[in-house]
């Protein structure tokens with residue numbers, strides 16, 4: 186008979202055995218990371234509909250960040266692409282008060298990183314096909330789609346290197362990233378949840394070089410028939426007005442995730 190060992194960590198299917206739990210200092214290195222971030226201000230009341238109680242918006246700003254990750258240690262040197270949509274938010278709890286990016290949704294193009302980041306650390310990850318960057322210097326293009334239906338096109342145009350001062354500021358702010366999420370594990374047989382809790386997932390990045398340019402974000406709403414599990418998420422995001430866009434930023438460097446420093450916020 187399989188028996189759980191309380192001193193071990195497990196992932197489903199747990200009954201094939203556990204592993205030694207990584208200590209709090211464990212870090213996951215993404216050694217070749219290219220990220221492009223698009224940001225725009227939007228309607229505050231409309232955006233607040235998607236931010237759970239306990240968090241408050243710092244600014245009514247939507248950040249859409251595309252990342253192409255390669256040379257990932259824990260994936261044996263493999264990689265994946267993602268599109269993360271987040272808002273600047275503050276958690277005002279009894280014990281914890283901190284600012285970070287509350288993550289509304291992350292689309293990823295591989296299963297393995299979806300599972301870990303989602304059930305273990307509360308990042309709301311779902312699947313999409315996400316293109317590698319298509320590059321015609323100085324322009325960068327990508328799309329996200331679901332079973333053949335494109336719902337997001339991102340374009341960075343006229344990329345040029347940032348000055349040293351901007352690079353230094355980016356290096357400082359990337360040194361600590363508070364990714365904030367809401368971990369929700371539905372109750373078997375429902376309604377309600379077995380777990381429903383705010384979480385902190387600490388991360389940081391070493392920015393080696395960066396570019397700025399203009400950007401376009403094009404959402405395309407899908408019907409239920411085209412994307413039965415996600416159409417409502419895409420609709421909610423596509424309906425947020427793009428009021429003012431800020432320059433698009435591309436960075437190259439290393440990303441370091443620290444899931445074992447993650448915690449439930451109180």
Ligand SMILES: CC(=O)CC(=O)O
Nearest residue numbers: 297298300301302444
């Ligand atoms: C380790 C993973 O599964 C990736 C993540 O936490 O985002």
